[in-house]
Amino acid sequence: MAKYDYDLFVIGAGSGGVRAGRLAAQLGKRVAVAEESKPGGTCVVRGCVPKKFLVYGAEFGGAIKDAQKYGWTVGKTSFDWRSLRDSIQAEVNRLSGIYATMLEKNGADLFKERAEIKDAHTVKLKDSGKTITAKTILIAVGGRPWMPDISGHEHAIMSDDAFLLDQLPERVLMIGGGYIACEFAGIFAGMDVEVTQVYRGGRLLNGFDAEVRDAVLDVQRNNGIDVRFNASPTEIKKTKGGYIVTFDNGTKIGTDLVFMATGRKPHTTGLGLENAGVKLADNGAIKVDKYSKTSVNNIYAVGDVTDRVNLTPVAIREGAAFVETVFKNNKTAYDHDNIASAVFTRPPIGVVGMTEHDARQKHGEALTVYTTSFRPMKNVLADKSQRCFMKLITVGEDEKVIGIHIVGDDSPEIIQALGICVKAGLTKTDFDETCAVHPTLAEEIVTLKPREPNKTTIVS
Incomplete structure (x- = not known):
């Protein structure tokens, strides 16, 4: 046996x-x-x-x-x-x-x-x-999902609960600045819910490239989201008409739904x-x-x-x-480097490789950074101000591509293919020698020019 x-x-x-x-x-x-x-x-x-x-x-x-x-x-x-x-x-x-x-x-x-x-x-x-x-x-x-143990926390929902709401609220208070908070804030805003997003830090999406973080703030505000920083909730009180949330800076915000997206x-x-x-x-x-x-x-x-x-x-x-x-007696360790990922804000984010901050920490001044910001063709006739941001980071004389960051329509689809390029160790020359597909948003990734020196942004 x-x-x-x-x-x-x-x-x-x-x-x-x-x-x-x-x-x-x-x-x-x-x-x-x-x-x-x-x-x-x-x-x-x-x-x-x-x-x-x-x-x-x-x-x-x-x-x-x-x-x-x-x-x-x-x-x-x-x-x-x-x-x-x-x-x-x-x-x-x-x-x-x-x-x-x-x-x-x-x-x-x-x-x-x-x-x-x-x-x-x-x-x-x-x-x-x-x-x-x-x-x-x-x-x-x-x-x-996890939420802080503040007074009245039982009145808040977390991401697991959001899919099963009995009805859509008129107002949502989104607490958090990570990818879940940013995604759900955009979801609710797209359904004509009044959304306020409050984060304890000074920039959304901790851990992402600094210029991406700035671009995402523009994304949220273009979607009508009231984004506020440097405030943490201390109390949630149920009222006759909804909830009142108090923050450590003295702010009080009224809402119909408190959504805690404070981590996992x-x-x-x-x-x-x-x-x-x-x-x-x-x-x-x-x-x-x-x-x-x-x-x-x-x-x-x-x-x-x-x-x-x-x-x-x-x-x-x-x-x-x-x-x-x-x-199978075949010792295999999965390589966790250069994994492409996406954040489904509206428009979404696609990233692979290193942020500029991390790249400078590792490689010093041996970097060349390429960026562009433009209004996608689709938004012109629609008269929308939302822009697309792209960033490519290279290292060394051969300009090996070690980071790509995109905020714009279809960026998750684009970054899947670009992840292959970064994983394979391709160079900026390889990108430059690839003919653009016109007119597309993605063509900009093979026509990028170096960022102007006075526009360096590397704060994490």
Whole structure:
């Protein structure tokens, strides 16, 4: 008889966990996966997928207005929040079902309940109380939104709640300056909600290139969002007509909905990791080596729970690398450098490689920076002031491209291809020798000129 019930037990059926479980099952391994929510994880159920649908929904209002400038006669229009919400949830359920089916068709067992670790080889299913043993355990439980423990915080919602609102409020107070806050502020604004965004820092999108951060502020304000800085909430009070939020600078803001987008943390609380001796970082993230192995030899972790690069495609690659390492005797470490990513503001952001600040910290003055800012052709007839910003950072005499940053329509689609260029180590000459596709927004990336010296902006 086998020493363990399973060769692999995966805790978490998000993108990373499902990929690892499916690949291991295809190799003939005995695999089980436990998920306390819907299969699909943050991305499918309460993140990337439903959020992108909301962004699409928010864009149609502006597109209808723009259409009139392009000769279209537009009649009476209205927006039905519940119709969009329910359509999105139907698609979420369909995709979640596909994730479950993928596991089951490949021979993996799916337990639709929470699993907690009892020791290095044992997990316990919380609802049924069933105890299961496994030779290898993979933790892929992702992260969860977090909010400060201020007076009245129970009156606020977080990103997980935003997809299921019963009705659309007239006013939203968005607290936070990260990508989730900026994205949802743009979503609500596109649905004609009055949005105030308050951030404790002095610039939105901490960690992004400084000029991108400035461009995003213009994006938010062009969308009618009232953006305020250097204020943290201290109290939320429910009133007859909504809520009053007090900030540490004495400001009080009235609103119908308080949305806390103040960060995410690894979902490790109550997982029982201490029972097996798995070491955690100060923020609760699971410490792993380059092969995703924890401090316990047979326990691994992938995805947001490790707080390395918190992106769905990265979790998928880490899950695949885990299977190569553990079950195919091919030690594989996923390369986390030069990963392209996007922020779905309106218009969105696409970035890959280093910020100018980080590049100067590493390479000093051996940089050449190219930038442009222009009004896209689409916005001219629509009489919109929103501009597109592009930035390309090179290093050395051969001008190897080490960073590209775009704020503008279709930038996530563009940055996917440009990510290949940065990953491959191409140079500015390679870009210059590539013929432009005209007329497109993307053509500007191969016609960039050096930024004027007096316009250097490298403050992070």
